[in-house]
Amino acid sequence: MSLLLMVLALLGALAVLGGGGMVLDRLLREVEGRRGPPQAADGEPAGPGSVGPGEGGYSVLEESxxxxxxxxxxxxxxxxxxxxxxxxxxxxxxxxxxxxxxxxxxxxxxxxxxxxxxxxxxx
Structure with a gap:
């Protein structure tokens, strides 16, 4: 029984974090006035895994x-x-x-x- 409650709590936490991420992404898009997927420097849609300006975060390989x-x-x-x-x-x-x-x-x-x-x- 307690294992089931722990699994449900974990799933709930994941749902809250995922929903928060989507809300944050939507707010940032509204603030930046951006629509759709990130654009590459030439104006074409960026490929999978690429990030637009101001997106992304810490990378261990940044200074490699x-x-x-x-x-x-x-x-x-x-x-x-x-x-x-x-x-x-x-x-x-x-x-x-x-x-x-x-x-x-x-x-x-x-x-x-x-x-x-x-x-x-x-x-």
Whole structure:
């Protein structure tokens, strides 16, 4: 009995989220004055999976360069060099502090960026 109630609650939650997504899409279309599917740059309807301007969201691959490394978003070359130097000396904590102080990143982002430098994925 309780399993049935949990399944019904899950289905209800999915219905609410789906309905909310449709309502949000309709409101955004009205605000932007857009009708129909997203258009490509040449005015033709965009293909499946493509998004129009202002649509979409976060993608893990946004900063990918195609060769397995990521572009260095806002990390100056001298900072990357200093971080590499500190990592070579085994001073990872100081490398994170340098990355945070010189780029304005928060602690977690700086730690992730230093790890990416260490693994050769950044810079």
């Amino acid at each position: 360069t195609g060769d397995g490394t990521r572009a260095s978003p806002g990390v100056p070359a001298p900072t990357l060099a200093r971080v590499r130097e500190l990592l070579a000396l085994g001073r990872g904590v100081e490398a994170v502090r340098v990355m945070r102080d010189e780029t304005g990143m928060d602690q977690d982002s700086a730690r992730d960026a230093v790890e990416d430098v260490w693994r050769g994925r950044l810079g």
